[in-house]
Amino acid sequence: MTAASDERTARMALATVSEPADVITGTLVARVGPIETLALLESRTGLPSGIDPAEGELWRRRLAARLNPDEPDRVAARMEQHQLRMITPDDAVWPAELRHLGSTTPLVLWLRGDPAPLSAPLEERVTMVGARAATSYGDHIAGELATDLVGRGKVIVTGGAYGIDAAAIRAVMATAPGRVVVVLASGLDRPYPAGHEDLFPHVAATGGLLVSELPPGSAPTKWRFLQRGRLLAALGGATIVVEAGPRSGSLYVASIANALGRPVAAVPGPLTSPTSAGTHRLIKDGFAQLVVNADDVLALTDPSVRYARERTFPSSPLSHRNTRRGADLVR
Structure with a gap:
């Protein structure tokens, strides 16, 4: 897959495990990108500086427990079934x-x-x-x-x-x-x-x-x-x-x-x-x-x-x- 499609998939995956307005997810996506943010969920490495370690580990455990490798395929199937479209900040129609x-x-x-x-x-x-x-x-x-x-x-x-x-x-x-x-x-x-x-x-x-x-x-x-x-x-x-x-x-x-x-x-x-x-x-x-x-x-x-x-x-x-x-x- 291209880097762009990888990023779209990573954003979709993060959206399935994060609640709206999750500020740690949003901060990490802005700083290291969606692919690296997704990787951090399954990593034992420390989170970037500026994020409280205790809050960061709680964030990691909470979201990692929801990760399901089959979820992007399930979402894609529902999108096709209900004629839905997903957009990201890279799309021209993104507000x-x-x-x-x-x-x-x-x-x-x-x-x-x-x-x-x-x-x-x-x-x-x-x-x-x-x-x-x-x-x-x-x-x-x-x-x-x-x-x-x-x-x-x-x-x-x-x-x-x-x-x-x-x-x-x-x-x-x-x-x-x-x-x-x-x-x-x-x-x-x-x-x-x-x-x-x-x-x-x-x-x-x-x-x-x-x-x-x-x-x-x-x-x-x-x-x-x-x-x-x-x-x-x-x-x-x-x-x-x-x-x-x-x-x-x-x-x-x-x-x-x-x-x-x-x-x-x-x-x-x-x-x-x-x-x-x-x-x-x-x-x-x-x-x-x-x-x-x-x-x-x-x-x-x-x-x-x-x-x-x-x-x-x-x-x-x-x-x-x-x-x-x-x-x-x-x-």
Whole structure:
């Protein structure tokens, strides 16, 4: 095999044994490459300097126990069965802005559908997130915003959850199919939630795109849902929280977008609605600007606004400090 194909295989293998945002894996891949990182799992040699020996050995034991030489073939078979594609940072369609995630940059991405929405300039992509248990008000606002934004050339990036995510997806599908990127916290062959098992294939079949950093066959977990948030934040030129309770995971997405220097906005809701308590908190604490319509959002996505603030996510190579800091918003 060529060096390039060896690297792709090594990245795939690492993705099958690492959890999303594994900072030691990400640090090693950046420093010594995926092939050497994979070799270190089965080696008795010390890890590179700068990595705490105790944490490094724990990392090695944990990941080495999951290694299965047959796993790449199993993943490849599932990819063919479900019409999936795997991309790495060496591919032209890889979103360059993911590098801003530093040591938590995904190893690979699996895609289903047309990659064109992901290739749109960053300022054309707007991340829209919100409550799963959305109110009729939240669903209406999400649908209206998504419809207006795609009508003005934007691409909507969202998760696949019930509530605000689903309202945004359905609005795009009814207005401009193909202008949506849906990021999942499971393997693309295991759509979650189950109630969207018909919606996701329809997105892929009509020009939209499904994305996951998890290999086929992977089930969603609480950690994977949380870490999906960093991809949602990084893939959008701006992040809009439409409706969110005080512990909504959408607040974590907003915190990562803010750490990346991306514009963050929130839609106000009724003062008496618990489902808007999170968005009100974002506005009050200065995490987000108040928006009420697509014009407000378009102002935030102006390239001069984003470039003035953009920075690399300050992730520590040896701790999950920033994850804990952001997670405080969702408690």
